[in-house]
Amino acid sequence: MYDYLIVGAGLFGSVFAYEATKRGKKCLVIDKRNHIGGNIYTEEMDGIQVHKYGAHIFHTNNQDIWNYVNQFVTFNRYTNSPVANYKGEIYNLPFNMNTFYQLWGVTSPDEAKQKIETQKQAAHITEPSNLEEQAISLVGSDIYEKLIKGYTEKQWGRPATELPPFIIKRLPVRFTFDNNYFNDRFQGIPIGGYTKIIDQMLKNVDVQLNTDYFDKKQAFKNLAKKTVYTGMIDQYFDYIYGTLEYRSLHFETKRLEHTSNYQGNAVVNYTDRETPYTRIIEHKHFEFGTQDQTVITEEYPQEWKPGDEPYYPINNTKNNERYKQYKALADQEENVIFGGRLATYKYYDMHQVIGAALATVRKEFDDN
Incomplete structure (x- = not known):
């Protein structure tokens, strides 16, 4: 029925689905969440685009990738300039x-x-x-x-x-009065939120949400000639070599009715050990909002356990060796493409995910 079953409606899966569909292939995208977009999903609240899974700022030095994302949405001029709060003292970052x-x-x-x-x-x-x-x-x-x-x-x-x-090791240290966190040539936030990008990518693709691949793994595989898998690689192989470790996050989002400007910046990091959250995000500042109210999110890191959302791979020696064992199995798997952050056990920025997805597309379709 389908040429490709794509497991995961995040950035990697959506880029692949868009490119395959452009080439005349029929794709089905499934995701266990109730929305598309993976961790870059944004949800509108009082006219404010809320980054549901933490702050996402698009940045890249690659002209081709910048042109690629700009075909789907217009980006604003947002520049990432976080500040640090240490016990009430404020410092610029980087x-x-x-x-x-x-x-x-x-x-x-x-x-x-x-x-x-x-x-x-x-x-x-x-x-x-x-x-x-x-x-x-x-x-x-x-x-x-x-x-x-x-x-x-x-x-x-x-x-x-x-x-x-x-x-x-790559800690940014600058001897200039420049608060721009990134050195990349291109930077911004999509006007209207990141979900608009994924909407555009998947508008001609069949999508099923609230659908867990592992509930009917074999039946899903039988629906398509090939599978593009973007979930956890250890889960795909039933954890036979053990579980790969991650750090997870918990988000506390609050709508502040009578506050138009809570902290004066999109991102404030709390660098003392006693404050339980690592940062507060005030979402309206990503798009220079002037609403009478605001929405903030406190971000709490936590130890990951199976069932939690995995965010940051813990790439120590033990986990990297374990991943190599799973990678060897993946290389032997017929008609399955493994891609994205969880399937490759690697932390990616958004432009890197897009680059990896486009490289996979070129390889799959023998593009020059």
């Missing part, structure tokens, strides 16, 4: 000259570099063996203690001394 001035009162890049170097020397770290040592060797002890340690330990649920150094 770490830049504004941050250094707020911390130390320094006004020149040379003064800031000297301050960081002095603190690095005082720590006597030669070869960082964990995240704490890596962070101090990059930015010194003041920034680490106020803006990294508490946030990171909440995010990962483990002491920084037990986390691998690679997590923080």
